[in-house]
Amino acid sequence: MGERLTTSTLLVTEEDEKKHEIIRAKGEGKELTKEEKQRLRKEKKQHKKNKKDDRGPPEKEKEKEKASVPAPSKPATQSPAHKAAPVPVNASASESPVAAEKPAKSKAELRAERRARQDSERASKQGKKEGGQQSTSSKPKATPNELQPVVKRLPDHVQVDDPVALKKLAKKLERQQKSGQGCSLNITGVKVPLRSDYGYKVSLFSHLHQYSRKNPPTQQISIPVTVIHPSIVRLGLQYSQGIIAGSNARSVALLHAFKQVIQDYSTPPNEELSRDLVNKLSPYISFLSQCRPLSASMGNAIKYIKKEISNIPSQCKEEEAKRILQECIDSYINEKIILASEAISKYAIEKISDGDVILVYGCSSLVNHILCEAFEKQRKFRVIVVDSRPRLEGREALRRLVKKGIRCTYVLISALSYILPEVSKVFLGAHALLANGYVMSRVGTSQIALVAKAYNVPVLVCCETYKFCERVQTDSFVSNELDDPDDLIVTRNGKTHLENWQTVKSLGLLNLVYDVTPPDFVDLVITDLGMIPCTSVPVVLRVKNVDQ
Amino acid sequence: NVDKNKLVEYFRAQIREDPDVASAVAAIRSLLEFLKRDQSETILGLRENMTKAIQRLEETDSSVAVSSGGELFLRFISLTSLEHPDLSQCKNVMIERGELFLKKISLSRGKVGKLCHTFIKDGAKILTHSSSRVVLKVLENAAADNKRFTVYVTESQPDSAGKLMAQKLHNLNIPVTVVLDAAVGYIMEKVDLVIVGAEGVVESGGVINKIGTYQMAVCSKAHNKPFYVVAESFKFVRLYPLNQQDVPDRFKYKADILKTVKDLNQEHPMIDYTPPSLITLLFTDLGVLTPSAVSDELIKLYL
Numbered sequence: 001m002g003e004r005l006t007t008s009t010l011l012v013t014e015e016d017e018k019k020h021e022i023i024r025a026k027g028e029g030k031e032l033t034k035e036e037k038q039r040l041r042k043e044k045k046q047h048k049k050n051k052k053d054d055r056g057p058p059e060k061e062k063e064k065e066k067a068s069v070p071a072p073s074k075p076a077t078q079s080p081a082h083k084a085a086p087v088p089v090n091a092s093a094s095e096s097p098v099a100a101e102k103p104a105k106s107k108a109e110l111r112a113e114r115r116a117r118q119d120s121e122r123a124s125k126q127g128k129k130e131g132g133q134q135s136t137s138s139k140p141k142a143t144p145n146e147l148q149p150v151v152k153r154l155p156d157h158v159q160v161d162d163p164v165a166l167k168k169l170a171k172k173l174e175r176q177q178k179s180g181q182g183c184s185l186n187i188t189g190v191k192v193p194l195r196s197d198y199g200y201k202v203s204l205f206s207h208l209h210q211y212s213r214k215n216p217p218t219q220q221i222s223i224p225v226t227v228i229h230p231s232i233v234r235l236g237l238q239y240s241q242g243i244i245a246g247s248n249a250r251s252v253a254l255l256h257a258f259k260q261v262i263q264d265y266s267t268p269p270n271e272e273l274s275r276d277l278v279n280k281l282s283p284y285i286s287f288l289s290q291c292r293p294l295s296a297s298m299g300n301a302i303k304y305i306k307k308e309i310s311n312i313p314s315q316c317k318e319e320e321a322k323r324i325l326q327e328c329i330d331s332y333i334n335e336k337i338i339l340a341s342e343a344i345s346k347y348a349i350e351k352i353s354d355g356d357v358i359l360v361y362g363c364s365s366l367v368n369h370i371l372c373e374a375f376e377k378q379r380k381f382r383v384i385v386v387d388s389r390p391r392l393e394g395r396e397a398l399r400r401l402v403k404k405g406i407r408c409t410y411v412l413i414s415a416l417s418y419i420l421p422e423v424s425k426v427f428l429g430a431h432a433l434l435a436n437g438y439v440m441s442r443v444g445t446s447q448i449a450l451v452a453k454a455y456n457v458p459v460l461v462c463c464e465t466y467k468f469c470e471r472v473q474t475d476s477f478v479s480n481e482l483d484d485p486d487d488l489i490v491t492r493n494g495k496t497h498l499e500n501w502q503t504v505k506s507l508g509l510l511n512l513v514y515d516v517t518p519p520d521f522v523d524l525v526i527t528d529l530g531m532i533p534c535t536s537v538p539v540v541l542r543v544k545n546v547d548q
Numbered sequence: 549n550v551d552k553n554k555l556v557e558y559f560r561a562q563i564r565e566d567p568d569v570a571s572a573v574a575a576i577r578s579l580l581e582f583l584k585r586d587q588s589e590t591i592l593g594l595r596e597n598m599t600k601a602i603q604r605l606e607e608t609d610s611s612v613a614v615s616s617g618g619e620l621f622l623r624f625i626s627l628t629s630l631e632h633p634d635l636s637q638c639k640n641v642m643i644e645r646g647e648l649f650l651k652k653i654s655l656s657r658g659k660v661g662k663l664c665h666t667f668i669k670d671g672a673k674i675l676t677h678s679s680s681r682v683v684l685k686v687l688e689n690a691a692a693d694n695k696r697f698t699v700y701v702t703e704s705q706p707d708s709a710g711k712l713m714a715q716k717l718h719n720l721n722i723p724v725t726v727v728l729d730a731a732v733g734y735i736m737e738k739v740d741l742v743i744v745g746a747e748g749v750v751e752s753g754g755v756i757n758k759i760g761t762y763q764m765a766v767c768s769k770a771h772n773k774p775f776y777v778v779a780e781s782f783k784f785v786r787l788y789p790l791n792q793q794d795v796p797d798r799f800k801y802k803a804d805i806l807k808t809v810k811d812l813n814q815e816h817p818m819i820d821y822t823p824p825s826l827i828t829l830l831f832t833d834l835g836v837l838t839p840s841a842v843s844d845e846l847i848k849l850y851l
Contacts, residue, residue, distance in 0.1 A: 351794070353793075353794075458791060460790075524752070524790060531788045532751070532843055532847075533752050533824070535843070536840070536847070539843065539844050539847055
């Protein structure tokens, strides 16, 4: 292996380590090394050319990579060993313009330094690997078998205050650009961008990401985007800007985007569609979760698609397979969302009697559908729409209901205890139903349920079964979503008081998206399987698993 | 329709002959007889006739138990209806299963009694409401076990069913006192536990029972006394009331009143709904259940 005078010393050490790694890795043996090296050299050259042309990711990211590069990326059990090798190449190639500016240390010193760091990081990675592997898949996929005593750690993207986890996430995003490429030579890889946090975070929620809407993740992707499908990029942008909001809307949009991806997909030679396509989807999913954390319904949908893809028989032709997958997605949307809402409306309408005063909160597509259906069936009732800042989603619900001709009243959530004595029932939507019976929904729902309980008003939650998830949560802190804190800034009478909130060091703005309601406050859950008490959610999950 | 009248006659005869039998069991027996004598040509026709028969029985006796028993019977026998193409064979299978179902539920009261009587300790003071044959069986078993206890029964107006219960208990040599319905709050501090029967057990885990049960449950919760409900499994019904008003009118009032009276708001309801938060445990022939487990059992029975 010759020394290259043009590349930095880093590169040399990388190649050294690569060689060791490849030998150590479970997989191909020594024969691959030489082949690999040749390929790697070619890739390096191409890469340097590309990197010099476009601007590339900001300095900060390069710093991160620089720090993470010396630790060899552990060959993930998913991607075969030889895929791991190109990663340090790419990273190091981007390093080269940066590295050249750094003061040069002696080769031996650097080598020793790198090796020491590499060993320590590998030791810590051994410990984290089990948790990491499982946690990256625990959020979108629930544990397949409840009997396995698996320690479910929080997924990587919900551990923002842990620098090691952050590094791992960055590396994972880097790695994913290569997934599905196999042995192809022209990798004009573009990283799945790691979005940076914005603003001061309240300490209780420092483990969550807080992004600014003014910095969309698409800014960091260079054109042309070859790794991430354009419809996914568009979807990610729509999520991050809040153009598509609401659990059902997001899931449906996701499924449609996946349909487009499957349509445009072509199996590379020597690859099987059932395995390759799943690998192709992983960077897309990472990208989308960087734009906005995945919801439970989206997680279940992704789990379903991955299962369907891996169930495609290997002798199936590509066209046939694509057609099957399109049909699967269509039937999923039809069954789990559209028909489910019909079934739920039927049950819910039994619970609406003439003369009812119904309270709804925010804008739930399902609850709006139920109320419109009930109105068409000539039930006499009136609706009170409760709304809250900063999203003010109740206005959309109000618009839809008034258009139908339903009598509505509109209040803000601060007037809740004033209006509740008039109310006969409360209808709430849900973002997800957790396995211990807790309801995760838009922030403010828990408050409504609590006050309704105090006034002895029945609380009904309407939720499709595809939103049921195996997670268990008892409070709203552990896993939540932080929205853009700038949304809280409002201009009244020409004055914007919070304009310079960032300059005040002790001030933090908290814009939570979800909260969790205990089952004691919920009287009834209406699902497409029927009306069940909140405590019976695990039973439904069990029945569903048996069916599948 | 002649058949339906005969059915009602048979039903009434059953209750007359054996006053101890649960109304649901009598209903199911009548339905089985009806099935045996049914003349329809197709399975669909058979099911339709059965459904109509159940409705006719509900008109006679408007209790929840008849409705739930009927529905369960229909479910139980029609689980196999798709397997045999031949109608007469199908019918025979249905009749067989019907007999089996009937035999099973006739034993359920005994099972409940056996389960519950161990919860009655020596020297206990028990409060019960109105007249329930299942509670009677439980107390009978406890007495047979040589336990010493006293019973307070509420009068339970408007039909004074409590006095009937007191008479029956007296015949078993159990010391019993009749109290006014209004004296439930007064007597609650003296008693150790409350046992009531049920006309129906709903999906939420709550129960529907004679009017006054809800009051008793609220009082026992305030005094932290355990509130036990004893019910056979055929009383599980697919209702989910949210509050008292949500219980359908056809259960609240007696059948003849429903037919004759115009303005139901002037009538006194015969039953009320006790929510699951006030109930400690339910004793059924499926076992001892907490209110949240009832939904589990119902899902198993119906889905």
